[in-house]
Amino acid sequence: MISVIRAFRNEVLKFRRWSVLAVAGAMLVVSTFIAYLTFHQIASGSTGREMTGLIAAFNTPQGLVSIIGQARSVIIAIALVMVTANLAAEWSQGTLRNLLICEPRRLRWLAGKMLALVLFVLLSMLLTLLISGTFILVIAQGQGIQTDAWTSPEGLQVFLAFLGNEVLCLIGVSALGMLIAVLTRSVAAAVGIALAYMLVVEGIIAVVLPQVTQWFPGRVFNTIVGTAVPLVGPTPLQGYPAALGAALLWIVGFVVVAAVVFPRQDINA
Known part of the structure; x- marks a missing residue:
């Protein structure tokens, strides 16, 4: 356990790098901008099927x-890229060999690193939601729009349900990114494959086999959030309990496969 904590602390120090903070900042800025555009469309009276x-x-x-x-x-x-690129970079930059000299128990090092990465992803997401939500509240009140329902106990309950499911979604996405990074051991390949799978592959298969893809990891992680707030994601066709169980199974499966493969890999650099 001490070695896991040591690896965790060492990884946390890396989050002070400007490149890592820039990615978190991009998540915040882009998300807030999209939220503002959505709010502006509604407040300005825009219509359309997607706005109904x-x-x-x-x-x-x-x-x-x-x-x-x-x-x-x-x-x-962004969370997927953050985890996948950060982990795969240990191979691409040739730093993994030195890290494993300091901590030869590979799974403990991987556990500490992933704990740090997941924590950073979740904190970035939480900060993004809080800041973008506060920004929209301030803008709405400045325009005289009633926001009592948003900040009511029921509104807070909706937000917490959304946040809890989003946490599980990002943990699942991080586990997927970890597995892809371990298998590819290359930043370019890991990021490319991860994004292509999440954004393209599942969508293409869903056109032909929608009943099958509802159990795929990307779909499962995405739809559990839609249960709390249907407007932010599709609702799981198989029902929330089944989707939640599938999400947990996928996470466990990704962790187990990575734990089996990683200790058996040759470290050449």
Whole structure:
């Protein structure tokens, strides 16, 4: 356990790098901008089929979450890239060999590193949601729009349900990114494969086999959030309990496979 904590602390120190902070900053800025655009469209009276649900929910307890939740795809993509690139870089930059000299018990090092990465991803997501939500509240009140429903006990309950499912979603995405990084051992390949799978592959297969892809990891992680707030993601066709169970199984599966493969890999650099 001490070696896991040591690896965790060493990894946390790396988050002070400007490149890492820049990625978290990009998540915050882009997500807030998307939330503002969504709010502006609703407040300015824009119409359209894609706006119907958002307009209907605007003055309800789900109003704020439905607005800031429109940036979920950005948050998920950045989180996936953050974890995958950071872990795969240990091979690409040739630093893994030195790290394993200091901590030869590979799984303990991997556990500490992943704990740090997941914590950073979750804190970045939480900060993004809080800042973008506060920004929208301030803008709405400045325009004289009633926000009592958003900050009511029911509105807070909706936000917490959304946040809890989003945490599970990002943990699942991080586990997927970890497995892809361990298997590819290359930043370019890991990031490319991870994004292609999440953004393209599952979507293409879903056109042909929708009943099958509802159990795929990307779909499962995405739809559990839609249960709390349907406007920020699709609702799981198989029901929330089944989708939640599948998400947990995928996470465990990713961790187990990575734990089996990683100790058996040759470290050449």
